[in-house]
Amino acid sequence: MVECELLSKCGFFNKHQDSKQAACSGFIAMYCKGAKMDECKRKAYRKEHGVAPSDDMMPTGSMISS
Numbered sequence: 001m002v003e004c005e006l007l008s009k010c011g012f013f014n015k016h017q018d019s020k021q022a023a024c025s026g027f028i029a030m031y032c033k034g035a036k037m038d039e040c041k042r043k044a045y046r047k048e049h050g051v052a053p054s055d056d057m058m059p060t061g062s063m064i065s066s
């Protein structure tokens with residue numbers, strides 16, 4: 001299985017991988033372990049700013065609402 005190379009150090013993935021929220025598990029399947037991993041906004045943020053975004057920023061760039 002192909003996985004994002006940032007998986008082990010990604011705050012979103014590590015915090016939300018067991019989430020029961022459909023949005024989280026759906027995005028993990030689509031981005032972290034799926035075809036859209038190169039379109040991840042978290043990855044783009046990291047590249048642009050040199051630091052990781054908030055753990056609650058999703059691969060789409062939106063924030064998880066609690």
Ligand code: SF4
Nearest residue numbers: 004007010031032040
């Ligand atoms: S959220 Fe983005 S950076 Fe994090 S593991 Fe998933 S695809 Fe990779």
